[in-house]
Amino acid sequence: MEQVGYATRPRNLDAVFAALADPTRRAILSRLAIGEASVNVIAAPFEMSQPAVSKHLRVLERAGLIERDIDKQRRPSRLKAEPLAAAVTWLEEFKEFWTSSFNQLDGLLEELKIAEKREPENE
Amino acid sequence: MEQVGYATRPRNLDAVFAALADPTRRAILSRLAIGEASVNVIAAPFEMSQPAVSKHLRVLERAGLIERDIDKQRRPSRLKAEPLAAAVTWLEEFKEFWTSSFNQLDGLLEELKIAEKREPENE
DNA sequence: TTGTTCCATAACCAAATGGTAATATCAAAT
DNA sequence: ATTTGATATTACCATTTGGTTATGGAACAA
Numbered sequence: 232m233e234q235v236g237y238a239t240r241p242r243n244l245d246a247v248f249a250a251l252a253d254p255t256r257r258a259i260l261s262r263l264a265i266g267e268a269s270v271n272v273i274a275a276p277f278e279m280s281q282p283a284v285s286k287h288l289r290v291l292e293r294a295g296l297i298e299r300d301i302d303k304q305r306r307p308s309r310l311k312a313e314p315l316a317a318a319v320t321w322l323e324e325f326k327e328f329w330t331s332s333f334n335q336l337d338g339l340l341e342e343l344k345i346a347e348k349r350e351p352e353n354e
Numbered sequence: 355m356e357q358v359g360y361a362t363r364p365r366n367l368d369a370v371f372a373a374l375a376d377p378t379r380r381a382i383l384s385r386l387a388i389g390e391a392s393v394n395v396i397a398a399p400f401e402m403s404q405p406a407v408s409k410h411l412r413v414l415e416r417a418g419l420i421e422r423d424i425d426k427q428r429r430p431s432r433l434k435a436e437p438l439a440a441a442v443t444w445l446e447e448f449k450e451f452w453t454s455s456f457n458q459l460d461g462l463l464e465e466l467k468i469a470e471k472r473e474p475e476n477e
Numbered sequence: 478t479t480g481t482t483c484c485a486t487a488a489c490c491a492a493a494t495g496g497t498a499a500t501a502t503c504a505a506a507t
Numbered sequence: 508a509t510t511t512g513a514t515a516t517t518a519c520c521a522t523t524t525g526g527t528t529a530t531g532g533a534a535c536a537a
Contacts, residue, residue, distance in 0.1 A: 245375055252372035264452040270514060283496055304504050304513045315449060322442045329387040329433060393484060406526055427483045427534050
């Protein structure tokens with residue numbers, strides 16, 4: 232396994248998460264997980280025009296999630312790893328941070344604050 | 355403290371990823387990972403108006419990423435776990451699927467295609 | 478009472494998004 | 508040389524997004 236974006240915090244998290252926010256684009260990624268595919272092959276299952284799919288591909292490309300080759304007239308796309316790894320890293324680090332003892336500490340502080348400030352009237 | 359949140363579908367990946375696509379909202383989540391906070395406390399570090407932050411909080415709430423309570427005049431927000439877990443699950447399942455043997459198969463097919471460049475493709 | 482704090486809401490705006498249809502480009506096939 | 512096929516590009520449209528200022532209202536403070 233090669234190293235992926237561990238040291239540097241990639242600043243394109245915005246674009247990666249935004250790209251993942253569309254179900255069509257997630258479906259495209261799933262399709263590409265099976266293997267590279269041309270625009271028309273990608274577009275076939277969707278009930279939208281080819282330019283619409285091309286736009287989605289451009290969003291995925293600018294997020295770094297796919298790369299596009301040139302094969303005769305076709306422009307096969309294929310997945311790229313690093314941005315997804317960055318998203319996973321952000322989410323996992325955040326989850327770990329959040330579920331750490333800070334959480335329980337916060338609960339304790341909250342109870343202390345309530346007890347210290349005023350008698351509970353109705354909870 | 356009374357509950358004010360809505361019942362949210364924990365599988366709304368569109369809304370979750372869209373919410374995560376904004377750096378301000380990710381920063382708000384990081385702030386809330388330390389502990390619950392009122393709107394003004396959340397808004398203080400940002401160079402934007404309070405209504406702008408309230409809008410971001412509403413996006414996070416509709417994505418199910420936070421819940422909002424009522425404490426006197428304050429509306430403290432706190433994190434919710436399930437949607438983030440859903441996002442992590444999607445990404446990890448996708449990553450696993452993608453890095454499975456399909457990938458190596460695709461690589462093999464790619465080499466084969468290069469080797470037999472003259473052969474037309476099927477769809 | 479009067480004023481202040483905290484937050485929401487409304488109206489507005491510019492820019493981005495997601496789609497369309499029509500056309501252009503360009504390599505491949507005939 | 509002409510046609511076909513795959514994709515990009517353009518022009519256009521409606522909706523959403525992310526921000527603003529102004530205002531309203533409930534709860535607290537004096």
